[in-house]
Each structure stands twice: as C-alpha cells, then as structure tokens.
Amino acid sequence: MAGFTLTQLCKSFGHTMVLNEISLEASDGEFVVLLGPSGCGKSTLLRIIAGLEAQSSGSVNIGNRVVDSLPPRDRDIAMVFQQYALYPHLTVRENLAFGLKMRKESTAVIEKRIGDAAELLEIHELLDRKPKELSGGQRQRVAMGRAIVRKPKLFLFDEPLSNLDARLRASMRVELKKLHQRLGVTMVYVTHDQIEAMTLGEKIVVMDQGHILQIGTPDQIYHHPINPFVAAFIGNPPMNLIEGSVHLEGQYLEFHAGDFALRLETHAHIETAIHSDSAVLGIRPEDIKLDIPSEPHLTLSGFIDVVENLGGDHIVYLISQEQHLTARTTPNSRRRAEDPITAYVPLQKLHVFVNQVRIPLELYYH
Amino acid sequence: MVFPALAVVGIFSLYPAMDSFLLSLHRIYLGLPSLGEPFIGLGNYTQLFQDPVAHQAFIVTLGFVILSTTFELLLGIGIALVIHEHFKGRGWVRAAVLIPWAIPTVVASQMWRFMLNDQYGLVNLMLFGDQVEAYVPWLADPWMAFGAIVLADVWKTSSFAGLLVLAGLQVIPDDVYDAARIDGATAWQRFWHITFPLLKPALLTALLFRTIDAFRVFDLVFVMTQGGPGDATQVIQFYGYKTLFTEGRVGYGTSISVTVFVAILILSLFYVRTVGSKLLEQERA
Ligand SMILES: Nc1ncnc2c1ncn2[C@@H]1O[C@H](COP(=O)(O)OP(=O)(O)OP(=O)(O)O)[C@@H](O)[C@H]1O
Numbered sequence: 001m002a003g004f005t006l007t008q009l010c011k012s013f014g015h016t017m018v019l020n021e022i023s024l025e026a027s028d029g030e031f032v033v034l035l036g037p038s039g040c041g042k043s044t045l046l047r048i049i050a051g052l053e054a055q056s057s058g059s060v061n062i063g064n065r066v067v068d069s070l071p072p073r074d075r076d077i078a079m080v081f082q083q084y085a086l087y088p089h090l091t092v093r094e095n096l097a098f099g100l101k102m103r104k105e106s107t108a109v110i111e112k113r114i115g116d117a118a119e120l121l122e123i124h125e126l127l128d129r130k131p132k133e134l135s136g137g138q139r140q141r142v143a144m145g146r147a148i149v150r151k152p153k154l155f156l157f158d159e160p161l162s163n164l165d166a167r168l169r170a171s172m173r174v175e176l177k178k179l180h181q182r183l184g185v186t187m188v189y190v191t192h193d194q195i196e197a198m199t200l201g202e203k204i205v206v207m208d209q210g211h212i213l214q215i216g217t218p219d220q221i222y223h224h225p226i227n228p229f230v231a232a233f234i235g236n237p238p239m240n241l242i243e244g245s246v247h248l249e250g251q252y253l254e255f256h257a258g259d260f261a262l263r264l265e266t267h268a269h270i271e272t273a274i275h276s277d278s279a280v281l282g283i284r285p286e287d288i289k290l291d292i293p294s295e296p297h298l299t300l301s302g303f304i305d306v307v308e309n310l311g312g313d314h315i316v317y318l319i320s321q322e323q324h325l326t327a328r329t330t331p332n333s334r335r336r337a338e339d340p341i342t343a344y345v346p347l348q349k350l351h352v353f354v355n356q357v358r359i360p361l362e363l364y365y366h
Numbered sequence: 367m368v369f370p371a372l373a374v375v376g377i378f379s380l381y382p383a384m385d386s387f388l389l390s391l392h393r394i395y396l397g398l399p400s401l402g403e404p405f406i407g408l409g410n411y412t413q414l415f416q417d418p419v420a421h422q423a424f425i426v427t428l429g430f431v432i433l434s435t436t437f438e439l440l441l442g443i444g445i446a447l448v449i450h451e452h453f454k455g456r457g458w459v460r461a462a463v464l465i466p467w468a469i470p471t472v473v474a475s476q477m478w479r480f481m482l483n484d485q486y487g488l489v490n491l492m493l494f495g496d497q498v499e500a501y502v503p504w505l506a507d508p509w510m511a512f513g514a515i516v517l518a519d520v521w522k523t524s525s526f527a528g529l530l531v532l533a534g535l536q537v538i539p540d541d542v543y544d545a546a547r548i549d550g551a552t553a554w555q556r557f558w559h560i561t562f563p564l565l566k567p568a569l570l571t572a573l574l575f576r577t578i579d580a581f582r583v584f585d586l587v588f589v590m591t592q593g594g595p596g597d598a599t600q601v602i603q604f605y606g607y608k609t610l611f612t613e614g615r616v617g618y619g620t621s622i623s624v625t626v627f628v629a630i631l632i633l634s635l636f637y638v639r640t641v642g643s644k645l646l647e648q649e650r651a
C-alpha cells in the first residue's frame with residue numbers, strides 16, 4: 001500500500017508564500033498529475049514530497065507513514081528530473097547502478113535489475129555509453145531507468161518530457177502510460193501541458209499561484225471546470241469565455257455582455273434570485289455546432305472571421321453579436337471569411353460561472 | 367593579421383629566449399673581463415649536471431613544489447567548498463579569501479619574515495608571550511626555514527587554487543546532487559562519487575598552474591631566507607640568480623635559467639598532452 005496523503009502543506013521562501021494549504025490524497029497505484037502555469041509551485045510541491053525541500057508547515061504521508069523528518073533516501077521514492085540529471089561522468093550502466101550501490105545491493109541483484117530495466121526501456125545497446133553520447137529521448141529513457149531499478153513505492157516526475165520535440169513527446173507519453181500500467185506504482189507527474197495531463201492523469205490537480213483550484217478525473221476537469229481559470233487552462237483551442245452579467249430567477253437565466261444577450265428557460269425552479277455583474281459564459285470550441293442539433297440549443301448568428309485548416313478539423317473564428325468565438329468543426333471547403341454563419345450550442349454544454357464559481361447548470365437540464 | 371601577433375611573440379619572447387640560450391653557450395665572468403667571452407658549446411650545461419649545489423637546489427625545489435602544491439590543492443578544495451555554499455555575507459567571505467593572493471609576493475614575503483623574526487616576530491609573541499628566552503629563531507633552522515617558505519606560499523596561493531576549484535564546482539548542476547540524494551548517497555558519498563570526479567578538470571587545471579608556478583619560486587626565498595640557512599632553502603631559480611648577479615658568472619647563471627625554462631616547458635607540454643587532452647574531453651561532456 002503506497003498511496004500518499006498531503007495535509008495542509010505550506011511553503012514560503014522568505015516572505016513569499018509559494019504553496020498555500022495544499023491537501024491531496026492519492027490511492028495506491030494512482031497516476032496523479034499536477035497541472036498549472038509556470039511558477040505556480042508544482043516543482044516545489046514535488047520536491048517537498050521527495051524530501052529535497054522542507055515544508056514550512058503541514059505533513060507528508062507516504063504509504064501510511066509520516067515522512068516529514070526523513071531524508072529523501074529513506075522515503076522510498078524515485079524522481080525523474082526535467083534536465084534528466086544523469087551523472088555525466090558515469091556510463092548508463094553505472095548511472096542505473098548508482099542508487100543500488102549506495103544501498104549496498106549485491107552485484108547479482110544490481111545486474112538483474114539493470115537487465116530488467118534495460119529490457120523494459122529498450123536501452124540495452126546504450127548501457128556502456130556516457131550521457132553526452134545519447135540523444136534527448138535516450139537520456140530521458142535512462143533517467144526513467146534509473147528510477148525503475150530502485151523499485152520505489154512512489155515515482156515523481158518533474159516535467160520529464162518538456163525538453164523533447166513534439167513527436168518524441170507524444171511517443172514517450174504513450175510509453176509512460178504503458179510503464180504505469182505495467183508497474184502499477186503510484187506516480188506523481190508535474191506538467192504545464194494540458195494534453196499530457198489529460199492523457200496520462202487518472203487524477204488531475206490543477207494549481208495556480210500556490211493553491212489547488214480543482215482535483216478531479218480528466219473528464220470532471222474537462223466537463224465541469226470549477227472556475228474560468230481551470231476552464232481556460234484545459235482544452236485546445238481554449239474555451240470561449242464571455243464576460244458579462246447574469247440574472248437567475250424563477251425558471252429563467254439571463255446573460256448579458258454588451259450586445260450579446262442570452263435568455264434561457266431552465267427546467268428547475270430557482271427559489272432565490274441570483275444577480276451578478278461578474279459572470280462568465282463559457283463555450284468549448286467543439287460544442288459550437290454548425291448543424292442544428294436535436295437537443296435544446298442556443299442559436300448564434302454572425303459571420304466568419306478566419307478559417308484555419310488543421311486537416312482533420314477546421315478551426316472557425318466567428319463573430320456573433322460583437323463577440324469573437326472559436327469553433328472546432330468538421331472540414332467544409334465552402335466556408336469563406338466574411339460569409340454569414342449560424343451556429344448552435346446545446347444548452348447542457350454551456351458553462352456559467354458567477355463570481356468565479358461554476359453554476360452547475362447541468363442540474364437544471366437533467 | 368597573424369603577422370603583428372607573430373612579431374610581438376618574436377620580439378618579446380623568442381628573442382630574449384634565444385639570446386639567453388646564446389649567452390649560456392659562452393664562459394663569461396663579469397668581474398674578469400680580461401678573460402674575454404669564449405664560446406664553450408654546452409660546457410656550462412655539462413658542468414651544471416655535475417654541480418652538487420645545483421643538485422641540492424633541484425631537490426629543494428622539488429620538495430617545495432610537491433609540498434606546496436599538495437597543501438594548496440587540498441586547502442583550495444576546502445575553501446572552494448565553503449565559499450560555494452549559500453550563506454549570508456558570502457560575497458564578503460569570497461573577497462576576503464582572495465586578499466592573500468592579491469598582496470604582491472614581495473610584500474607578503476616581507477610580512478612573513480617579520481612575523482617569524484626571532485626577537486620581535488608576531489609568531490613568537492603569540493606562542494610564548496613575554497617568555498623572551500623561549501623565542502625561536504625560525505628562519506635560522508634549515509627545516510623550519512624550508513617549512514616557512516612552504517607555509518608562506520600555501521598561505522598566499524591556496525585561495526587562487528580555491529578559485530579555480532570553485533569555477534569547477536559551479537558548473538556541476540544542482541539537480542545532479544538532488545538525484546544523488548534521492549538515490550541514497552550520503553554527503554560524503556556525494557562528494558566522493560559526484561563532486562570529486564566532476565571536479566577533476568578543474569583540479570588538473572589548478573595542479574598545472576600551481577606546479578609551474580611553484581617551480582619558478584624566487585621572490586619568497588629572496589626576501590625571506592636568501593636561500594639560507596646554508597643551502598637549505600636555495601631553490602634552483604635562486605641559485606641561478608646568485609651565480610648570475612652576485613658571482614657574476616653570466617654564462618653559467620644563464621644556463622641555469624635556460625634549464626629551468628626548458629624543464630617548465632617540458633612539464634607544460636606533458637600536462638597539456640596527457641592531462642590537457644583528458645581535460646578537454648571531460649569539458650565537452
Ligand atoms: N529556492 C527558492 N528560493 C526562492 N524562491 C523560490 C525558490 N524555488 C522556487 N521559488 C519560487 O517559488 C515559486 C514556485 O516555483 P516552482 O519551481 O515550484 O514553480 P513551477 O510550478 O515548478 O514552475 P515551472 O513550470 O516554471 O517549473 C516561483 O515563484 C519561484 O520563483
């Protein structure tokens with residue numbers, strides 16, 4: 001059993017608070033992704049879990065054991081770094097063996113573990129090379145190998161793929177997923193790439209400025225983002241966000257943003273009226289349909305600004321009631337800039353945030 | 367564009383070196399101009415290789431090189447490790463450490479001579495206070511005098527070795543240490559398995575500079591001991607100086623200088639060839 005629990009972790013460097021009341025739980029074998037913009041404290045959190053950095057307050061529990069006073073070596077963890085951090089003067093074999101030697105494992109065990117890891121990662125022919133003789137992708141494999149041979153309870157990854165080119169990143173992503181399925185060990189993975197987060201994570205932790213904003217499965221985060229920040233951070237192209245005011249009363253929801261007006265009839269009855277001038281209406285680009293859907297929907301009319309052809313998809317930038325919107329649709333070669341267009345959004349795909357908090361609209365439609 | 371550079375090298379290094387070499391092929395006594403300046407081929411050199419005083423001077427020099435370089439490198443590593451750490455006032459400590467190195471050697475030597483003086487020296491005062499009868503004439507004892515010039519040199523140049531080592535420390539990335547901590551290496555193991563091997567290029571550079579410099583030691587001896595007592599601290603350069611300027615044996619004295627020059631040249635070439643190539647190889651890592 002090696003899940004982990006973080007309880008109200010705080011961290012300050014001098015007077016700057018970098019982590020604020022971070023609490024998080026992961027079960028054994030879970031793949032947890034820490035996602036957030038640069039500088040939000042992801043690496044710091046990972047380093048605190050590893051024991052490389054001491055927290056200012058709060059507690060870390062790994063595998064039902066409080067490890068706050070333990071140095072990294074006694075926490076039974078392995079870490080893969082963004083810059084690989086291979087020992088430059090040692091061969092790949094020696095790099096893999098280093099941690100085992102420090103723990104005084106027998107030569108037979110070391111040989112066996114290196115052999116297994118080399119096979120798993122297909123790095124047999126690299127074993128006698130020095131790190132400088134490897135490509136970026138190969139270094140990344142070796143760095144993972146160095147973590148694997150230790151058979152830790154918990155793997156920590158700090159943006160391990162960010163130094164690779166896009167193609168290699170995609171293939172390493174898949175390999176990492178396979179690796180997790182095969183080893184079944186708890187992993188914490190830091191990234192600011194939402195695609196990595198969505199594809200790898202079983203649990204995504206969205207962070208910003210030292211706070212956890214939302215914890216959830218990829219689907220929860222994607223379909224029910226808790227606030228406009230999370231909504232905009234996940235998804236490509238990003239969600240359309242229109243700022244305006246909202247009025248909810250009885251069975252009606254009214255949203256205004258300049259000329260853009262929207263009035264919906266909901267199924268539920270709202271007892272207490274809600275009115276806010278700080279509201280955001282969110283629409284995912286793929287939820288803007290160009291064919292009339294069968295479900296209840298909102299109709300937007302306007303004209304096409306630009307069409308981007310991605311091959312499999314078209315990204316249509318359109319302007320409706322002075323609002324710029326992005327739609328992701330199936331290709332259609334007849335669309336031209338300046339053409340009039342009518343678009344439809346199924347009502348249950350609308351996201352409404354009032355005072356930075358999501359209104360669970362879906363409740364009103366089911 | 368190469369020509370001006372070549373001309374400068376020619377005028378300022380090649381010409382004096384060649385001229386010295388030519389001088390060393392003659393017998394010249396400054397005090398006896400009537401003897402003329404006969405050409406004697408390598409006569410001065412054959413004499414030098416049989417000269418027991420020169421042998422003694424060579425052994426003293428070798429001892430000085432080995433001892434001072436060893437201590438300077440060890441201390442240099444220590445200094446570098448300390449000033450590499452983050453602590454308040456590190457900038458000041460770094461500057462302070464370099465002070466001995468910044469003082470001109472002649473001044474530093476004079477300072478050490480005063481401090482080791484048998485009657486009013488600071489060292490005697492600190493060790494024995496007002497028990498004047500216990501005062502030790504440090505520079506009058508052959509071994510102590512030798513120790514004193516080694517000590518003065520170590521005091522003066524360890525920080526320079528430290529600076530070279532520090533430069534080596536600074537290129538080792540922090541996350542390599544993080545990786546080693548997670549891999550379970552203790553502080554000592556991190557030093558021995560990570561820092562030390564990665565520091566090798568810097569250590570070799572420091573070694574190269576320090577041996578060559580120590581081999582040429584002159585001013586320390588000139589100021590502190592004048593080669594004495596007896597010939598106990600007479601290093602080869604000082605012997606050359608003495609024959610040349612106090613005894614006026616220009617040809618013979620010059621042959622000593624040329625020999626030292628050639629020895630250092632060979633030493634440098636050896637370093638650059640063996641050590642240097644490895645060094646460059648490592649740095650490309
Ligand atoms: N040793 C330190 N001393 C002072 N401030 C630090 C230190 N380490 C990190 N910080 C600050 O803490 C904040 C969070 O840093 P951290 O490295 O955890 O961010 P991150 O989310 O990993 O960013 P990135 O995606 O760029 O790696 C940053 O504002 C950073 O400047």
Ligand SMILES: [Mg+2]
Nearest residue numbers: 042043044158
């Ligand atoms: Mg980071």
